[in-house]
Amino acid sequence: xxxxxxxxxxxxxxxxxxxxxxxxxxxxxxxxxxxxxxxxxxxxxxxxxxxxxxxxxxxxxxxxxxxxxxxxxxxxxxxxxxxxxxxxxxxxxxxxxxxxxxxxxxxxxxxxxxxxxxxxxxxxxxxxxxxxxxxxxxxxxxxxxxxxxxxxxxxxxxxxxxxxxxxxxxxxxxxxxxxxxxxxxxxxxxxxxxxxxxxxxxxxxxxxxxxxxxxxxxxxxxxxxxxxxxxxxxxxxxxxxxxxxxxxxxxxxxxxx
Amino acid sequence: xxxxxxxxxxxxxxxxxxxxxxxxxxxxxxxxxxxxxxxxxxxxxxxxxxxxxxxxxxxxxxxxxxxxxxxxxxxxxxxxxxxxxxxxxxxxxxxxxxxxxxxxxxxxxxxxxxxxxxxxxxxxxxxxxxxxxxxxxxxxxxxxxxxxxxxxxxxxxxxxxxxxxxxxxxxxxxxxxxxxxxxxxxxxxxxxxxxxxxxxxxxxxxxxxxxxxxxxxxxxxxxxxxxxxxxxxxxxxxxxxxxxxxxxxxxxxxxxxxxxxxxxxxxxxxxxxxxxxxxxxxxxxxxxxxxxxxxxxxxxxxxxxxxxxxxxxxxxxxxxxxxxxxxxxxxxxxxxxxxxxxxxxxxxxxxxxxxxxxxxxxxxxxxxxxxxxxxxxxxxxxxxxxxxxxxxxxxxxxxxxxxxxxxxxxxxxxxxxxxxxxxxxxxxxxxxxxxxxxxxxxxxxxxxxxxxxxxxxxxxxxxxxxxxxxxxxxxxxxxxxxxxxxxxxxxxxxxxxxxxxxxxxxxxxxxxxxxxxxxxxxxxxxxxxxxxxxxxxxxxxxxxxxxxxxxxxxxxxxxxxxxxxxxxxxxxxxxxxxxxxxxxxxxxxxxxxxxxxxxxxxxxxxxxxxxxxxxxxxxxxxxxxxxxxxxxxxxxxxxxxxxxx
Numbered sequence: 001x002x003x004x005x006x007x008x009x010x011x012x013x014x015x016x017x018x019x020x021x022x023x024x025x026x027x028x029x030x031x032x033x034x035x036x037x038x039x040x041x042x043x044x045x046x047x048x049x050x051x052x053x054x055x056x057x058x059x060x061x062x063x064x065x066x067x068x069x070x071x072x073x074x075x076x077x078x079x080x081x082x083x084x085x086x087x088x089x090x091x092x093x094x095x096x097x098x099x100x101x102x103x104x105x106x107x108x109x110x111x112x113x114x115x116x117x118x119x120x121x122x123x124x125x126x127x128x129x130x131x132x133x134x135x136x137x138x139x140x141x142x143x144x145x146x147x148x149x150x151x152x153x154x155x156x157x158x159x160x161x162x163x164x165x166x167x168x169x170x171x172x173x174x175x176x177x178x179x180x181x182x183x184x185x186x187x188x189x190x191x192x193x194x195x196x197x198x199x200x201x202x203x204x205x206x207x208x209x210x211x212x213x214x215x216x217x218x219x220x221x222x223x224x225x226x227x228x229x230x231x232x233x234x235x236x237x238x239x240x241x242x243x244x245x246x247x248x249x250x251x252x253x254x255x256x257x
Numbered sequence: 258x259x260x261x262x263x264x265x266x267x268x269x270x271x272x273x274x275x276x277x278x279x280x281x282x283x284x285x286x287x288x289x290x291x292x293x294x295x296x297x298x299x300x301x302x303x304x305x306x307x308x309x310x311x312x313x314x315x316x317x318x319x320x321x322x323x324x325x326x327x328x329x330x331x332x333x334x335x336x337x338x339x340x341x342x343x344x345x346x347x348x349x350x351x352x353x354x355x356x357x358x359x360x361x362x363x364x365x366x367x368x369x370x371x372x373x374x375x376x377x378x379x380x381x382x383x384x385x386x387x388x389x390x391x392x393x394x395x396x397x398x399x400x401x402x403x404x405x406x407x408x409x410x411x412x413x414x415x416x417x418x419x420x421x422x423x424x425x426x427x428x429x430x431x432x433x434x435x436x437x438x439x440x441x442x443x444x445x446x447x448x449x450x451x452x453x454x455x456x457x458x459x460x461x462x463x464x465x466x467x468x469x470x471x472x473x474x475x476x477x478x479x480x481x482x483x484x485x486x487x488x489x490x491x492x493x494x495x496x497x498x499x500x501x502x503x504x505x506x507x508x509x510x511x512x513x514x515x516x517x518x519x520x521x522x523x524x525x526x527x528x529x530x531x532x533x534x535x536x537x538x539x540x541x542x543x544x545x546x547x548x549x550x551x552x553x554x555x556x557x558x559x560x561x562x563x564x565x566x567x568x569x570x571x572x573x574x575x576x577x578x579x580x581x582x583x584x585x586x587x588x589x590x591x592x593x594x595x596x597x598x599x600x601x602x603x604x605x606x607x608x609x610x611x612x613x614x615x616x617x618x619x620x621x622x623x624x625x626x627x628x629x630x631x632x633x634x635x636x637x638x639x640x641x642x643x644x645x646x647x648x649x650x651x652x653x654x655x656x657x658x659x660x661x662x663x664x665x666x667x668x669x670x671x672x673x674x675x676x677x678x679x680x681x682x683x684x685x686x687x688x689x690x691x692x693x694x695x696x697x698x699x700x701x702x703x704x705x706x707x708x709x710x711x712x713x714x715x716x717x718x719x720x721x722x723x724x725x726x727x728x729x730x731x732x733x734x735x736x737x738x739x740x741x742x743x744x745x746x747x748x749x750x751x752x753x754x755x756x757x758x759x760x761x762x763x764x765x766x767x768x769x770x771x772x773x774x775x776x777x778x779x780x781x782x783x784x785x786x787x788x789x790x791x792x793x794x795x796x797x798x799x800x801x802x803x804x805x806x807x808x809x810x811x812x813x814x815x816x817x818x819x820x821x822x823x824x825x826x827x828x829x830x831x832x833x834x835x836x837x838x839x840x841x842x843x844x845x846x847x848x849x850x851x852x853x854x855x856x857x858x859x860x861x862x863x864x865x866x867x868x869x870x871x872x873x874x875x876x877x878x879x880x881x882x883x884x885x886x887x888x889x890x891x892x893x894x895x896x897x898x899x900x901x902x
Contacts, residue, residue, distance in 0.1 A: 020813045039541045040649075046543055046764070053762050053808045053817060061814045063331065065504040067544045069645065070429055071335040086648075093648050118475055119814040126452065129332050133444045137437035138396045142316040142714045144387070145394035149351060152405030162398040162423060165430060169334055192398065199396045 009035040009101035013048065015060055016108045018117050025117065027106075037097035041084060042067060042074065044096055045107075062121040069093040069233065072168030075175070076121055077108040082172035082231040090170065090233040110175035114182070114218045125171050127217045128185065135209035136189040138199045157195045164191040166234045173228035173236070179220030184228040186210050187244035188236050194247055207247040268521070268872055268887035271675040272376040277893045278358075281380040284676070285719055289726035296321030299725050300484040302469055303327070304456045304511050307336035308428075308706060309689025310490030311435035312713025318442035320718055325482060326439070327454040327471055329506050334436045337492060337504040338709060341428025342549035342642065343412060344420035345392075345706040347385040352409050356417040358382045365704060366894045368414040368594050369669070369697020370846035370862065372527070372870075375893055376676060377694045384715040385707050389421055391714055395434040399423050411554050412702035414594035414901075420703045425549055425641045431706055435713070454480070455819065456511040457750075458743035459487065459518045459685065466685035467733045470743045472751070474819055477812045479747050481735035486684045486721060489515060490713070493668035493690040495528065497827045497834065498779075499771025501665035502534060502547040508823040509830050512672050512691050520680045521872035521885060523673035523693035525830065526838035529700055529847050530780050531666030532598035535649055536618040545664040546649060548621070549642055550702040553591045555626035555635065556659070558582050558598070560619050564609040570620055570658050581605060585857075589901040596699045596847045596860070597901060599663035603780045604858060606662075613660050622658035663780060667705060669696045669847065670837075673872040673887070677720035678712060681872075683728070686721060688712035693870065698846025751811055754821045759804030763820045766801050770794065770824070770831055778835050783851040787839040791832055798828040833873060833882065840884060843867040855898070864896050 010033045018025030032048050039047070042064050049059040065073040074091040078084035084094045099105065107121065115123040153161075165188070173184035190207050193199025199206070222241060229238045273284040291299065299322050303314050306328040318324045328336060348361040362382040366373060389407070393399065399421050400408040409418040423430040442448040451471070457479065458470040468483035494509035495501040516522045533548045533556075559580045561573050581601060583590045593601075602619050605611060612618050627635050632655060636643070643654045650660070671693040672680050678694070679686050689709040696704065734740075777790035801824070809815040843863035844853040853861045862868075870887040 036539055036541055038538045040543070043541045043543050047541060050762055050764060053806060056808070058809050059817050061816050065330060065335060065506050066337060066340045067505060068340055068546050070340050070426065071330070071337070071504060073330060073335050089648060093645070095648065095651075097651060122814060125331055129334075129440065129443075129450070129452075132334075132437060133440040135444075137441040138394065139441065140394045140438075141319040142312075142391060142438070142718070145390045148349070148389045148393040148399075149406050151393055153401050154405050155401050155403050158398055158401040158405075161396075162400075162430075165398050165423075165433065166426065168429075169332065193396050196396050196398065198394060 012104040014106045017120055021118055035096055039096045041094040042092050061119045067092040072170040075110050075170055079106050082176045083233050088235045110171050112174045112180035128169050131210055131213050134213035135206040161192045161195040164188045164240055167236050172231050176227045176231040181222045182214050182219040183222040183241045186214050187240035190244045191240040203247050204251040208251050266885045268885055270887055277379045280376050288723035291722045291726050301486050302484040303488045305490035306333035307338035308709030309713045311439045312710050313717045314448055315438035315442055316714050316718045318447035324448045326450045328452055329455050331452050337507050338432045339429045341706055342425045343551040344422035344427045344703040346419050346703040347389045349386055352418045354417045356419050364415050368701040369699050370899055371896050372845050373695055373697030381695050381711050384711045388710045392434050397430050397434040413550055413592045414701040457747040459515045460739050460743045462733050462739050465683045470747050479744055481740045483733050483735050485730050488686045489691050490688040491691045494830055495665045495668050497831045498665040498774045499767045500545050502545050510823050510826045513826045513830055517875050520682050521673040521874055523870050523872040524670035525834040526848050527669035527698050529667035530599045530663045532595055532663050533661045534664035536662040556621040556623050558591055558621055560605045560610040586901045593901045602663055618660040618662045620658040621661045669700055698848055754807050757805050759806050761804050763824050767824045774831055778838055781849050781851050782838050787835050790835040794832045
């Protein structure tokens with residue numbers, strides 16, 4: 001659909017290959033011709049995989065699912081940037097028109113102690129589920145809650161909560177942080193719920209539980225580099241980390257839960 | 258295929274009697290209960306953790322049942338419900354525009370072209386209001402007005418504003434709500450959640466569903482799990498078409514495995530083709546992206562009045578544009594139901610009025626809305642959708658109209674269930690898109706989220722209790738011979754796929770199948786095309802089992818092997834869809850038989866012969882399945898020719 005769809009590109013790819021969690025792994029070079037600028041980055045990887053399978057090789061394993069930027073499954077470090085060079089864009093929504101023919105592209109998995117590599121570009125992000133299970137919810141059972149409009153929420157707080165809730169849990173924040181900190185992810189959930197009356201009640205206890213779990217799972221600390229914010233595909237703001245710290249200090253200072 | 262003489266059954270949907278508005282209440286009272294202390298003695302397996310699966314898991318665990326969940330992704334939060342954009346319906350009547358439970362029920366029955374069970378639809382409309390309350394209580398950040406109350410917008414097939422939304426990410430927010438409720442129960446020890454697992458067999462013992470065999474896609478190992486009941490909430494089969502708006506891992510295998518164990522598959526030909534998707538750009542395309550139906554609130558659909566007009570849209574003057582939906586359907590205009598909007602786009606393109614290089618697109622124009630409301634207001638409503646469109650197409654929809662074309666989006670057909678959402682196999686329950694129950698032959702926008710959550714939060718907790726309290730359960734361990742057999746069968750099937758070692762990739766077969774389906778079992782269907790599709794699929798399937806190339810091994814992650822297992826099932830279900838479409842000689846909703854249309858090219862139903870559900874029973878490979886029927890009766894809404902004019 002773009003003006004140059006008839007021209008194709010040739011790329012030099014350097015891709016991380018690792019058989020399984022125990023394998024040491026290495027970078028492998030591939031040359032790929034006939035790449036259309038209208039392809040998404042993942043469609044370019046599909047094309048490479050078709051070529052590998054035809055040539056009796058093992059296809060490159062990578063995580064992907066919805067391919068419309070919302071499921072949070074895709075997770076590639078492209079030329080050292082989480083989800084590649086385009087801001088606020090997931091790998092599946094990155095298109096090859098952002099690259100030039102002849103480019104060398106380095107593709108690696110997320111690197112973090114808490115996200116071990118399972119194969120090639122696939123990592124285990126189960127730690128994020130564990131953090132949510134530690135407290136990322138409102139303690140309310142299914143039943144007969146009051147009418148939805150009996151809880152009034154000002155538009156400003158509703159919008160701020162939605163900004164934080166837009167996190168897709170992809171882990172780019174962890175991968176882009178030199179300390180492999182999960183603060184942006186954790187603070188987004190804490191913020192969403194702290195900003196709403198439904199979640200405010202448990203906010204301090206929730207923060208304590210989630211932060212403790214995050215530390216236990218081997219995520220690093222925040223040293224205010226803000227790389228997480230710069231590379232987040234959904235534009236989650238580090239203000240959320242400040243809000244999380246406030247909730248945490250409430251507990252630390254006043255011994256409140 | 259050979260014909261087998263199996264007695265056709267009249268299926269009983271076990272619908273309660275009495276006035277429609279009292280049926281669910283009465284039924285809830287009449288159902289048996291499991292005492293709170295006894296609930297911990299029962300276990301439930303839930304396959305799939307989208308809206309239906311996650312909400313069911315959370316709710317059943319809260320009640321005290323022991324729940325085990327399986328999902329294919331690396332986290333339950335990533336199920337494809339997450340991609341739903343526009344919203345969720347409920348008849349709260351907050352805007353005071355005349356909505357009611359009865360109107361939501363009526364619109365849904367009519368929208369489904371009178372091919373859904375009235376009682377199920379009424380129940381759906383009835384519990385929809387509770388869903389909104391429940392989601393707000395969980396902290397779902399719905400859009401709000403300045404005064405703090407909830408906002409609504411309009412969707413197709415309705416003349417009231419009843420759709421609740423969270424920007425263009427409603428599915429994401431509702432799923433994260435259900436997921437967080439589920440994780441709360443993981444924390445409480447009542448749910449064990451297994452990720453990166455794919456169900457490969459349903460296990461039945463003494464005629465009851467008692468467990469599953471799953472494949473751990475990380476290790477390649479097969480694992481056996483037993484329980485007192487199995488719930489499938491595994492979504493639809495839209496990926497039969499290869500190109501669809503479904504996620505890449507969305508598949509029909511769990512439902513199809515159950516079909517092969519005797520569960521009836523109902524109305525497989527009912528597929529929804531969504532009118533507003535980004536058109537196909539080339540052969541490399543791996544999936545299609547939906548542009549939310551909510552855009553039709555402000556976007557106007559048009560084509561040039563001159564065939565093959567290659568001028569840029571801005572160069573085409575107002576009087577040379579045909580706003581065909583507004584012209585043909587003055588009362589609903591751009592907000593006609595999806596099947597009607599899709600079919601009209603196809604008619605325009607087939608007649609040569611289509612735009613874009615391929616001629617397979619129509620315009621969706623926001624110029625009028627931008628002039629009326631200003632760019633900022635439009636940005637606030639649809640900003641993320643416009644950005645997504647621009648990222649994919651490299652065109653700016655604030656300046657030039659979007660180009661859209663219909664694509665496969667949802668499947669109304671699915672495993673047959675009774676009013677209790679139980680299939681014909683005792684103990685096998687089916688929720689959400691995976692069942693056939695509530696949308697008839699066409700689903701209205703913002704109703705999928707409603708149904709998934711209704712089934713999971715408010716229906717299954719009652720009906721599964723009734724099942725447990727009514728039956729006796731012997732203890733079944735995973736060393737039972739039925740488990741051993743399912744385990745060995747699964748292993749053999751995957752080893753066979755690896756051993757073929759042919760020349761064509763799995764994707765090549767999938768694309769070929771998709772092409773057959775789209776051309777012959779797509780927006781317009783006819784006898785000759787459907788017969789051709791059946792024969793072509795049979796040939797393709799035979800070739801697949803001789804010539805597919807699956808690289809890698811059965812240990813560690815093997816994404817090619819995962820795809821191969823799913824495509825093997827798609828190659829069978831595609832044929833079943835074509836067969837069902839062939840025998841349903843009427844048009845209804847999304848199933849448009851070209852032989853059955855009104856003079857104005859609208860779907861023409863044949864109520865005398867087809868006012869029923871077709872539910873297919875598997876009789877073995879290479880043998881024709883049996884078409885059972887469930888008669889549909891319309892006591893409340895009168896059967897009429899659907900009109901949106």
